[in-house]
Amino acid sequence: MLKGHLDAIVLAALEGAPAHGYAIIETIKTRSAATFDLPEGTVYPALHRLEQAGLLESDWVTPPGGRRRRVYSLTKAGVGALAERRKSWGRFSQAVEAMLQGRRAWPA
Amino acid sequence: MAGVIDSYLASLQRDLDFDPALARRLTEEVESHLRDAAEADPAWPSDDAERRAVERFGLAREIAAQFAADAVAQQSRRTWLTVIAAVVMTFVAMRLRVMWLSDIEITAASLAPFVDRYAFAAAIAVATVGWFAFRSSLLPLAVCLVGLAASIAAGFVRADLFTGGAPLHVLLPAAAEVALVGLLAWRVVDLGRRVRRTENLKGIGT
Numbered sequence: 001m002l003k004g005h006l007d008a009i010v011l012a013a014l015e016g017a018p019a020h021g022y023a024i025i026e027t028i029k030t031r032s033a034a035t036f037d038l039p040e041g042t043v044y045p046a047l048h049r050l051e052q053a054g055l056l057e058s059d060w061v062t063p064p065g066g067r068r069r070r071v072y073s074l075t076k077a078g079v080g081a082l083a084e085r086r087k088s089w090g091r092f093s094q095a096v097e098a099m100l101q102g103r104r105a106w107p108a
Numbered sequence: 109m110a111g112v113i114d115s116y117l118a119s120l121q122r123d124l125d126f127d128p129a130l131a132r133r134l135t136e137e138v139e140s141h142l143r144d145a146a147e148a149d150p151a152w153p154s155d156d157a158e159r160r161a162v163e164r165f166g167l168a169r170e171i172a173a174q175f176a177a178d179a180v181a182q183q184s185r186r187t188w189l190t191v192i193a194a195v196v197m198t199f200v201a202m203r204l205r206v207m208w209l210s211d212i213e214i215t216a217a218s219l220a221p222f223v224d225r226y227a228f229a230a231a232i233a234v235a236t237v238g239w240f241a242f243r244s245s246l247l248p249l250a251v252c253l254v255g256l257a258a259s260i261a262a263g264f265v266r267a268d269l270f271t272g273g274a275p276l277h278v279l280l281p282a283a284a285e286v287a288l289v290g291l292l293a294w295r296v297v298d299l300g301r302r303v304r305r306t307e308n309l310k311g312i313g314t
Contacts, residue, residue: 040165069137
């Protein structure tokens with residue numbers, strides 16, 4: 001189930017600032033309170049896929065005295081895609097909540 | 109002796125052999141990730157710290173399989189776009205041949221006109237059904253390719269293009285349609301190779 005939302009999770013993890021793969025995984029773990037315990041490597045196909053789709057851009061960065069890393073950031077299209085996914089997730093989660101709680105349909 | 113991370117990177121590079129450029133880039137990227145993760149481990153420096161970093165990262169072949177599956181989807185989209193271009197070009201070239209044929213005596217009183225027309229129609233029908241119902245399957249692409257190739261060959265026989273003498277406005281579109289169908293053939297073969305590689309990577313993991 002998480003895999004279906006991985007792209008949106010990665011976009012959200014990059015919303016605050018550009019980051020490299022390891023930092024993205026750390027952000028996901030911290031913000032989900034370790035609920036999303038997925039193999040760390042699965043984030044890389046998602047990063048590649050999102051970059052190919054034009055939602056992310058990346059570049060190699062070498063900090064002084066540090067290790068060379070590929071740093072990803074949201075593009076303008078990525079910011080728009082994240083907003084769109086937030087909206088559709090909001091509708092979806094409200095619908096599931098209504099179903100599970102036995103409530104009537106939420107306001108359209 | 110190679111370290112745990114080095115061994116892992118070597119196996120990741122092997123599993124990504126379907127895309128050498130991606131393999132080089134990802135190996136470097138994953139190396140910095142794994143070294144960061146190992147250094148954050150309380151047992152660093154040790155093989156155990158590296159082993160835990162590798163275990164948290166996941167199996168190399170499973171990660172390679174995800175990349176391979178994405179590459180298949182991308183190549184499939186490109187192949188379908190090539191189908192559209194090849195169908196349009198074949199149709200244009202066919203119409204130009206027919207216009208030219210009406211000015212000359214048709215010498216090929218054979219099956220050629222029938223094959224020219226109906227193989228093309230069959231290719232369009234199979235491509236349409238394939239697009240809507242079996243987009244992830246190779247079969248409609250292969251059938252469409254055969255249909256277009258048969259139609260083009262029959263068109264060439266019909267217009268006597270194999271012996272030469274056709275005007276430039278017939279030869280140029282004919283060359284373009286052959287080039288596009290050639291490109292389509294290459295894409296179908298490449299897609300088949302990528303599908304087999306993906307299945308192989310997924311199969312090893314089960």
